[in-house]
Amino acid sequence: MNQMTRRGVVALSLVGLCGLAYLAWSANRGAAPAAAQVAAAPGPVVVEAASVAAFDFADETSAVGTLKAGESVVLRPEVSGRVVGIGFKDGAVVGKGDLLVAFDATIQDAEVAQARANVELARSTYRRNQELLEKKFISPQALDASGATLKVQEAALQLAVAKAEKMRIRAPFRGVVGLRSVSVGSYVKEGEELINLEEIGSLRVDFRLAEIYFGRLQKGQALEMTSDAQPGKRFAAIVEAIDPQIDPNGRSIAVRARFDNAAGELRPGMFVRVRLAFGERKGVLMVPEEAVIPGGQPAVFQVVDGKAVRTPVRLGMRRDARVEITEGLKLGDVVVSAGQLKLKPGAPVRVQQATQAKP
Template identity: 65%
Template sequence: MKKNTHFGVVALAIVGLLGLAYYAYNANRAPVGAPAASSGAPAGMAMAVEVARVKASDFSDDAAAVGTLKSNESVVLRPEVAGRVSAIGFRDGAVVGKGDLLLALDAAIQEAELQQAKANLSLARSNHQRNVELLGRKFLSQQAVDSSAATLRVQEAAVQLAEAKFAKTRVKAPFKGVVGLRNVSIGDYVKEGQDLINIEDIATLRADFKLPETYLGRLNKGLIIEVTSDALPGERFKAALDAVDPQVDPVGRSISARARLDNAAGKLRPGMFVRVRLLFGERKAVLLVPEQAIVPGAQPAVYRVVDGKATLVKVRLGVRRAAQVEVLEGLADGDLVITAGQLKLRPGMAVLAVGEGAPAAPSAGSAQTGSGTAAAK
């Protein structure tokens, strides 16, 4: 019984394999160039490709880049001498003026040295004045007067030195700006060169960015620039090109540039990421084609559809923008170019245009009307 069952399964498998082989043999014998049942005879002889129309439109000539905002002036204040903090003259994040006292160190020794120097200067001035009077009465020699004059100059220098030592215990704002967050308190002992507080001039900001070297000849000081930030969606800030680095980066072949913008409202801050748009002007009747229409090679080219056939046309390209490419030479307004299927094309091949730029097919209504007219006849 088991042997008969096993034999039946094997026989059934053999019959199935023979059936599959017969089906594959008949399928391969079908004519290679036979058109599909759903396609007409003319469509079977042409290659279907996607096309688009060359459009002439007004073009905003600009360039886009990304950059970083920097303060117009920025510095981290550090003491030139070590000492203990005796006074703090600002609040965190406050606006301070140029010359405002921000932080004072204990200066008892420097003050004493200054007072001593001033006392010595006063004595030297009195002695010199008395010697000058005695010289006029012929009671003193010229040499004694010269010696007292030299002593006077030494004491004047000593006062200046003492004043300079005292000034180094006072940290003042070098320009008008906004101070940051302090990390010291009254009574802290700070070392020479230790970071105390940063101060930023943010009334005017600098936007540093890079552009390809191809824009070098078009960058002029004062060029209008539009700045936007993801942190402030919908807001646009006007800036002007301030400077261009004279050296081109030999690695990335890029140019470093800097724009300056007004920030009186204080909405922007140093360190922010911004998008920069350089406005070169408006251009009229610019020919644009989709990027995918360009056939790469030693010289760019496109396939143009002429009388239902693909014609390879060499073109000269301009700027690229939003998946569109400017065509300077080689095409005209209204030309039909192929945007997909170029890899299988050869010049002169018959093509069937489909897509946005394809010629409109007859409507169903007009077809029915024609059929009805023929039927009536």
């Protein structure tokens, strides 16, 4: 083969390779947009959904509370002294004014006797001076002086009686005394704890409710209580007071109710469950709690024409894993109940499982 023939073969080979490269480039160029189009159009997101349903139920709420005595006090002496008498038995019922603890009041009683004698003397002097003034034997100034002396001695008597009375601790109201920690002969310092006194004929129960119930609470409203100490029994109580200030930390209302405990079935300090009924509500729109998108402004993903639509809502009460929708949805609307974390507004969805909530 001569040199010219070899050059022709090489030239033809180069032309063929260039042609094959061009064909490959053209094929890849046409396939790339198609692949990009496929990647840009992903399939719908598979979700679970539920429809908005209407419920009829009793409008009520529950809370936990603590029982407190109708009146409660820890008795402490205002002065120091030695105990000479105890007028009660542990856990006994005492009446208002009953003597509970007596301290050695020998000095105080003597001061009272002295003050009484001084009053009698001053009173006799004043009466005698009145007679002498009528007979013109003394001046009016002398009568006034004896009258002032009488008042001073009467005030001294009141002071002595008050000091002597502080040596005797009496019950400020009718109630049940606790367990004493002192005995006859004990020396008790000022302010030391002697005994607690509880009025348990009526008990108070303190509890808290969410602020959304503020407008429906009112004084005199009836409620029901249960206690683990009395299983199967229900106790009626009446709302006695509502704290006018909302707790800024927990956004809750402090409520106090009064319970008639004449039978003595409950005791202060017990834990109770409180149920407060406001009436019956009909046609309350509710969705599963898991349908609400967590965080921020309450919202749900609503399924409209096969696409996810983020819908802001206003929530109400919660019950049985459902939440009330007061604004934003209507009866029969379909919302995503599972899989919403994978969704974006406008994303196509395919409902894998739809549930219809029933009252």
